[in-house]
Amino acid sequence: MNQEIRDVVLEYVINEYMEDQDEEITFDTALISGGFVDSFSMVSLKRFLETKYKISLPDNRATPEAFDTVDKITELVEEFLAK
Amino acid sequence: MHNIGSYEERIKDFDWQLSEEELEYNPGNVINIGWYCSDRICNQGKGDKLALIWEGLGGKEKRYTFNDIRQLSNTIGVFLRRLGIQPEERVCLFLDRIPELYIGFLGVLKTGAMVQPLFSAFGDESLLVRLENAATTAIITQKKHVGKVRKIIDQLPHLKHIIIVDDNGKSPLQEREIAFNMEEADRIDSFEVYPTLAESPSVLHYTSGTTGMPKGAKHVHYSLISQYLTTKWVLDLKDDDIYWCTADPGWVTGTSYGIIGVWALGVTSCVSDVGFSAETWYKFIEKHKVTVWYSAPTAIRSLMKAGDELVKQFDLSCLRHLASVGEPLNAEAVIWSEKVFGLKFHDSYWQTETGSIMISNYPGLKIKPGSMGKPFPGITACVLDTNTYEEIKDTGKIGLIAFKPGWPAMMRMYWNNPDVYNSKFKNGWYIPGDRAYIDPEGYYWFVGRDDDIINTGGHLVSPFEVESALLEHHAVAESAVVSKPDFVNMEVVKAFVCLKPGYEPSEELELEIMNFIRKKLSPLAMPQDVEYVKNLPKTRSGKIMRRLLKAQEWGEEIGDTSTLEDE
Numbered sequence A: 001m002n003q004e005i006r007d008v009v010l011e012y013v014i015n016e017y018m019e020d021q022d023e024e025i026t027f028d029t030a031l032i033s034g035g036f037v038d039s040f041s042m043v044s045l046k047r048f049l050e051t052k053y054k055i056s057l058p059d060n061r062a063t064p065e066a067f068d069t070v071d072k073i074t075e076l077v078e079e080f081l082a083k
Numbered sequence B: 001m002h003n004i005g006s007y008e009e010r011i012k013d014f015d016w017q018l019s020e021e022e023l024e025y026n027p028g029n030v031i032n033i034g035w036y037c038s039d040r041i042c043n044q045g046k047g048d049k050l051a052l053i054w055e056g057l058g059g060k061e062k063r064y065t066f067n068d069i070r071q072l073s074n075t076i077g078v079f080l081r082r083l084g085i086q087p088e089e090r091v092c093l094f095l096d097r098i099p100e101l102y103i104g105f106l107g108v109l110k111t112g113a114m115v116q117p118l119f120s121a122f123g124d125e126s127l128l129v130r131l132e133n134a135a136t137t138a139i140i141t142q143k144k145h146v147g148k149v150r151k152i153i154d155q156l157p158h159l160k161h162i163i164i165v166d167d168n169g170k171s172p173l174q175e176r177e178i179a180f181n182m183e184e185a186d187r188i189d190s191f192e193v194y195p196t197l198a199e200s201p202s203v204l205h206y207t208s209g210t211t212g213m214p215k216g217a218k219h220v221h222y223s224l225i226s227q228y229l230t231t232k233w234v235l236d237l238k239d240d241d242i243y244w245c246t247a248d249p250g251w252v253t254g255t256s257y258g259i260i261g262v263w264a265l266g267v268t269s270c271v272s273d274v275g276f277s278a279e280t281w282y283k284f285i286e287k288h289k290v291t292v293w294y295s296a297p298t299a300i301r302s303l304m305k306a307g308d309e310l311v312k313q314f315d316l317s318c319l320r321h322l323a324s325v326g327e328p329l330n331a332e333a334v335i336w337s338e339k340v341f342g343l344k345f346h347d348s349y350w351q352t353e354t355g356s357i358m359i360s361n362y363p364g365l366k367i368k369p370g371s372m373g374k375p376f377p378g379i380t381a382c383v384l385d386t387n388t389y390e391e392i393k394d395t396g397k398i399g400l401i402a403f404k405p406g407w408p409a410m411m412r413m414y415w416n417n418p419d420v421y422n423s424k425f426k427n428g429w430y431i432p433g434d435r436a437y438i439d440p441e442g443y444y445w446f447v448g449r450d451d452d453i454i455n456t457g458g459h460l461v462s463p464f465e466v467e468s469a470l471l472e473h474h475a476v477a478e479s480a481v482v483s484k485p486d487f488v489n490m491e492v493v494k495a496f497v498c499l500k501p502g503y504e505p506s507e508e509l510e511l512e513i514m515n516f517i518r519k520k521l522s523p524l525a526m527p528q529d530v531e532y533v534k535n536l537p538k539t540r541s542g543k544i545m546r547r548l549l550k551a552q553e554w555g556e557e558i559g560d561t562s563t564l565e566d567e
Helices: A003-017 A041-053 A070-081 B017-022 B039-046 B066-083 B099-110 B124-134 B143-155 B221-233 B252-264 B278-288 B297-306 B308-312 B331-341 B418-423 B463-470 B507-520 B546-554
Strands: B050-055 B061-065 B090-094 B114-117 B138-141 B161-164 B177-179 B201-207 B215-220 B242-245 B268-272 B292-295 B321-324 B345-349 B381-384 B399-403 B434-438 B444-449 B454-456 B459-461 B476-486 B490-499 B529-532
Touching: A003 A041, A003 A070, A041 A070, A041 B507, B017 B221, B039 B066, B050 B066, B050 B099, B050 B278, B061 B066, B061 B099, B066 B099, B066 B161, B090 B099, B090 B124, B099 B114, B099 B252, B099 B268, B114 B124, B114 B252, B124 B143, B124 B201, B124 B215, B124 B507, B138 B143, B143 B161, B201 B221, B201 B252, B215 B221, B221 B252, B242 B252, B242 B278, B252 B268, B268 B278, B278 B297, B278 B308, B297 B331, B308 B331, B321 B331, B331 B345, B381 B434, B454 B476, B454 B490, B459 B463, B463 B476, B463 B490, B463 B507, B476 B546, B490 B507, B507 B529
Parallel strands: B050 B268, B090 B114, B090 B138, B114 B201, B138 B161, B161 B177, B242 B268, B242 B292, B292 B321, B321 B345, B490 B529
Antiparallel strands: B050 B061, B201 B215, B381 B399, B399 B434, B434 B444, B454 B459, B476 B490
């Protein structure tokens, strides 16, 4: 897994969505089902990935399940970068 | 047998006195929702029965009996009284779906103060306008949200107390802040509940307006009469049910039916404080053996998207009754739920201002998929001509939904806003702002809003509020905000933006604008699409014609453009 993408996504999530700075999240923290990122905010996270990596994520792949951890997001980004 | 029995029989000679009698309430008596939802149930010998099953992150679970919520709400009541909170003062609950929110709701009411629940995802600007308007005295929150309060505290001279329920002592408390830990505080067995009367204020729920800032709908303790009976007849709650209302108590469904109705009936309620995923939800139903489920079309459509195969992986045979609220439930969702759960979702219609369900589908009554159903017994409803406000007698003709005022849960005023309140009434009817038609069998069919308000995922967003916030962004010169269609949320927010000189459109700027609104207002209000435009369509008097932009998004005819400003 691309460590650079993992780090960028994790940093973005922490800076943009974490309200409680005492709360620690890792690469496998459940972001959506864990309630850190809600379904509306997921749209901005998707937009960030598309802008940052110049990819287009179709709605049927940008699901709460696919966005649930930094690692899952990284896998998704890698898949679309390879296309 | 369903609680309602026969709908047709119930509507004959209906009187709210029936609900008063079941609640052993006589006009003129004390009526306090906090007491009815806890002490009264214990007095009925159900103190050891589970009132709340709460599940948080990582499978963390807490359980509270009716005696627990009685004592703990007393504990909160004592704490607030010691702080000097007076009856009718506004106490805001700005909390995630944690037990303190549900129990605190009762605790505040027991003191005679008003509860002002606010959605914890609100940004500082959304919080400010609501606390300022209500001149809120105290706010109960969590450390994860206290940063938003600190940002605006200097603009809130009325806010005397910021109560933090999960302070861990890691960082020092600031001015006006105080820690309170419900679980560690002494349990109070005996508490003198404030003797509120029918018209004493209870809950202040904020809702979005078309042209102005959010309006606070003031409710009173007598609302219980409606909320109790609608819960019993529409949601069909029975003593041995396990009930799950998925709404957040920051919104009216989460209080009227997530707290008041269910606990006034002495029924066990489940709460999940984890985010949405289809798998998580199905697991939750299976694990807690949920029997009655009150949810929203947005969630149902998200479940539909997750597919039928996933449903089969869980044993959901515990479910026996499903209901929905927040926005129109499309026919496909009703048909789908029958296919996968063996049960149809019963759509219901009401709003913050009505305080309780007004039009609904009922257990035992034929469901027409896609229809809102029929008026609740005791509710006089019709559709009115949009110009004359006269009742439309013809079936199938679209008009404004209207209700004859007088049901118990009707809001009593908009806080500090009598003009807007009065504008909601025409020819003796209360007009919620939605259009519908009635079919020959008396079923109501939703058509759409009669204004520019955006209903996204069952939550109302004011375009005016988003446009005002957009103007505070350094790059935005002017904007117009409208709804655009969305499969899951029915509508989402779209912003048309004119940039200031020196700024160029870019994807990075679009994301910056989206996040700016998300943090300032809320994730719901965040535009999911930003379109850069050179000019906005305006009338000759300079008013932005949102109507044209909305028609463009929805593929509708633009209509009359005679007042459009010349190019």
